[in-house]
Amino acid sequence: MQINPIEEKQVSRTVDQALHGTRHGVPLSLRGLSKQYGGRTVLDAIDLEIAPGEFVAVVGRSGCGKSTLLRAIAGLERPDGGQLRIGSGDGQPEVRMMFQDARLLPWKTVLQNVALGLADGEERARAALAGVGLAERAGDWPAVLSGGQRQRVALARALVHEPQLLLLDEPLGALDALTRIEMQQLIETLWTRRGFTAVLVTHDVQEAVVLADRILLIQEGRLALDQEVALARPRARGSVDFGSLEQKVLDRVLDI
């Protein structure tokens, strides 16, 4: 198909808009993706297709390879075999990663951290900070923020680049239960509004059921479960359907 990139972007955006509102996520495709560390196979020929704008959660026990999978998608690890395709081919898709620790530069203010890597991005950084509810902390040092606030700044830093694919590596793992629920709501709201494709690695099955369209379970480097989550959003944790799905996934995680 011979369409120039701008036109194609518009076309795909229109399709996305029809499907999901104002989304502009990119598809992600893995074919036989493998990774070894010193002879040990961490990822064993993973095949995976993720649709544009889809929210996918990856769960599994520690050391199962889920973080390696995410780091390989982010380009932070070089896979030993297989293919990895992000986007539909044209142009460099915007991929951003959120880490478990916020990784803010302590010597830069909150605003400067959000504007990292942007040329003249102060206005956009301010808007992104407002989007995560931290506009008034722009001039503060990261050291004075709470753990949840730091992760919100990290989220703003990722979102200011308008990512088409957002990778989340257990970003809420170190937060207390209430802050975690708030952050989940914030991530869901921003995802609904922006429509990026999201891949969330978590060890919290409930978190996966709250946020994801699809839950993937990785066991010993392989995809062991691909579970669709058909619950309506926003999802009530107390509902019967929610509980039974959570239990089902949890049973699979624990059953080795």
Next chain:
Amino acid sequence: MAVLAPQRAFARLSAALAPWALPILLVVVWQAAAHTGLLSSRILPEPWAVATAFWNLALSGELWTHLKVSLWRAIAGFAVGAGLGLLLGLLNGSSRRAATLLDTTLQMIRNIPALALIPLVILWFGIDEAAKLFLLSIGVFFPMYLNTFHGIRSVDAGLIEMARSYGLSGWALYRDVILPGALPSILVGVRFSLGLVWVLLIVAETISAQAGIGYMTMNAREFLQTDVVLVGVLLYALLGKAADWSARGLERHFLRWNPAYQ
């Protein structure tokens, strides 16, 4: 409230003065001992005599001449030694190849005390300014080199990975992540070097000099002017303290993001 306020002000004042109580007491005891003849003025002149000597030296302009010479030596020695230490520390911290090539050699040289080189330095440079500059530079080089090297090496790898994934590389990565990350350690090096430069200066100036505080002190010793000797000692103490203050000022300015320095 009206009764409490002056009490609180008094408490604050006494808290501020408390560190000075012991030095003041010592000076008072010293003055009393010297005044009653308990302490011979050949061993230790009374504080008042030291103050007078200080005043007279300041009036005659002699003090400023020597002070200027010493200060210049300290600044030049620090600039050359710490500057080179910083450069090589940055180089070896950033490049594995440079570190492999240079670090072992530098570590060997480091184990030679700078002051053990004095005979050799005199043979090489005579007793000129060059000898003093060399001695000071080599002395302050190592604290600066080691701390810079260590600082660069211990920058959080997670932050570097994050910054790279946000498109920072080359100079931008260096300026925004690596240098600021190494700065706390580099400033420790600055502080060590500034402390060391005075110690080395004292030694260098007492070997042989035609001017400087050390010269003034050694000269006064020949004429048994213990009061002038003490002025010299006090000057060194004051200059050392001033150096420490400026190092702290640098830390407070450059590390203001760090709660430990606020």
